[in-house]
Amino acid sequence: xxxxxxxxxxxxxxxxxxxxxxxxxxxxxxxxxxxxxxxxxxxxxxxxxxxxxxxxxxxxxxxxxxxxxxxxxxxxxxxxxxxxxxxxxxxxxxxxxxxxxxxxxxxxxxxxxxxxxxxxxxxxxxxxxxxxxxxxxxxxxxxxxxxxxxxxxxxxxxxxxxxxxxxxxxxxxxxxxxxxxxxxxxxxxxxxxxxxxxxxxxxxxxxxxxxxxxxxxxxxxxxxxxxxxxxxxxxxxxxxxxxxxxxxxxxxxxxxxxxxxxxxxxxxxxxxxxxxxxxxxxxxxxxx
Amino acid sequence: xxxxxxxxxxxxxxxxxxxxxxxxxxxxxxxxxxxxxxxxxxxxxxxxxxxxxxxxxxxxxxxxxxxxxxxxxxxxxxxxxxxxxxxxxxxxxx
Numbered sequence: 001x002x003x004x005x006x007x008x009x010x011x012x013x014x015x016x017x018x019x020x021x022x023x024x025x026x027x028x029x030x031x032x033x034x035x036x037x038x039x040x041x042x043x044x045x046x047x048x049x050x051x052x053x054x055x056x057x058x059x060x061x062x063x064x065x066x067x068x069x070x071x072x073x074x075x076x077x078x079x080x081x082x083x084x085x086x087x088x089x090x091x092x093x094x095x096x097x098x099x100x101x102x103x104x105x106x107x108x109x110x111x112x113x114x115x116x117x118x119x120x121x122x123x124x125x126x127x128x129x130x131x132x133x134x135x136x137x138x139x140x141x142x143x144x145x146x147x148x149x150x151x152x153x154x155x156x157x158x159x160x161x162x163x164x165x166x167x168x169x170x171x172x173x174x175x176x177x178x179x180x181x182x183x184x185x186x187x188x189x190x191x192x193x194x195x196x197x198x199x200x201x202x203x204x205x206x207x208x209x210x211x212x213x214x215x216x217x218x219x220x221x222x223x224x225x226x227x228x229x230x231x232x233x234x235x236x237x238x239x240x241x242x243x244x245x246x247x248x249x250x251x252x253x254x255x256x257x258x259x260x261x262x263x264x265x266x267x268x269x270x271x272x273x274x275x276x277x278x279x280x281x282x283x284x285x286x287x288x
Numbered sequence: 289x290x291x292x293x294x295x296x297x298x299x300x301x302x303x304x305x306x307x308x309x310x311x312x313x314x315x316x317x318x319x320x321x322x323x324x325x326x327x328x329x330x331x332x333x334x335x336x337x338x339x340x341x342x343x344x345x346x347x348x349x350x351x352x353x354x355x356x357x358x359x360x361x362x363x364x365x366x367x368x369x370x371x372x373x374x375x376x377x378x379x380x381x382x
Contacts, residue, residue: 067325
C-alpha cells in the first residue's frame with residue numbers, strides 16, 4: 001500500500017511550495033476587496049472541495065466495483081489536494097498565524113462555508129454520482145473562469161484544479177448518462193436522485209456581498225454569471241440520460257436565513273466534522 | 289445483460305518511443321469504460337502517456353501443455369544465434 005503523499009498528484013507539493021514562496025511578494029488583490037472577504041471566499045472554495053472530498057472518500061472500500069472504488073478515492077484525493085491549496089491561501093490571506101489544517105480541523109460547523117449540496121449524505125451510488133455531476137458541472141465552469149483571475153495565486157490553483165475537475169466532469173457525466181439511460185432500476189434511481197438534489201442547485205448561483213466584492217476586484221466571476229453555461233452542460237447530459245429535472249423546486253439556501261455560504265448548514269455537516277476532526281480535537285497538535 | 293463485467297487486459301506506454309507494456313487487468317462494461325478504469329487504476333502515479341485495452345477473451349494464447357513441441361526444438365540450435373561472427377571493433381555495441 002503506497003504511503004499517502006504518493007497518492008496525491010505529483011506537482012501538488014511543488015505548487016504548494018510555489019504558493020508559499022510567492023507569499024512574500026504577491027499580487028495583492030485590489031484594495032477595495034477586503035482581505036477578510038477574500039479569505040471568506042477562499043474558504044468557500046476550500047470547504048466545497050474538503051466536504052465533497054470527504055463524502056467521496058466515504059465510499060472507499062464500499063463502492064459497487066473495485067474499479068469504481070479506486071476512481072472515487074482518486075477523485076476524493078484530488079479534491080482534498082485542492083482544498084489544501086485553497087485553505088492554505090485562505091489562512092495566508094487571513095494572516096492570523098493559522099494554516100490549512102487549522103481551518104479544516106478546528107473550525108466548527110457554523111464557520112464552514114461549503115454549499116449544502118456537497119454535505120448531503122451519499123445515499124445510494126446513483127445519488128452520489130448525481131450530486132457529483134451537478135457539482136462538477138458548476139465547479140468546472142467556475143475554475144475555467146478563475147484561470148484568468150486578477151490574483152495570480154488564485155489563477156495558479158485554478159489552472160491545476162481545472163484539469164482534475166475536467167476529468168471528474170467527464171466521468172460523472174458519462175456515468176449519469178449510462179445509468180439514466182440504463183435499466184429501469186438504474187433510471188428510477190437516477191431520476192429520484194435528480195428530483196431530490198435539484199432543490200440544492202440554486203445555491204451555487206446565488207450572489208452575495210462577498211461574491212460582489214470578488215467580482216469587483218476581478219478575482220472571481222459572479223456565481224450568477226455561471227448559470228447559463230452550467231444549464232447548457234446539465235441539460236445536454238440529462239437529455240441524453242433521459243432524465244427530467246423538476247419543473248420548479250423551492251431552492252435551499254437562497255431565501256431565508258439558511259445556506260451553506262452563510263454558515264447555516266444541514267444537520268449532516270456536524271456528523272462529518274465529528275468524524276473528520278475527532279483526532280485533532282481529542283489530541284490537539286497530534287502529528288504522525 | 290450479463291451481470292458480470294468482462295475482463296480487459298491493460299497495456300500502457302510509459303513514455304514516447306517505448307512499447308506498450310502489459311500492466312494488468314480489470315473489469316469494465318465496455319472499451320471506453322475500460323480506458324477510464326485503467327486511467328484510475330494504473331496511471332495514478334504518472335506512469336503513462338497512452339493506454340490500450342483489449343478484451344481478455346479476444347487474446348489467443350499458446351497452451352502451456354504444448355510448451356515442449358513449441359519451444360524445445362530451438363534449444364539445440366545454437367547456430368540460430370548470430371554469435372559466430374567476428375564483429376569489427378568500430379561497429380560498437382550491437
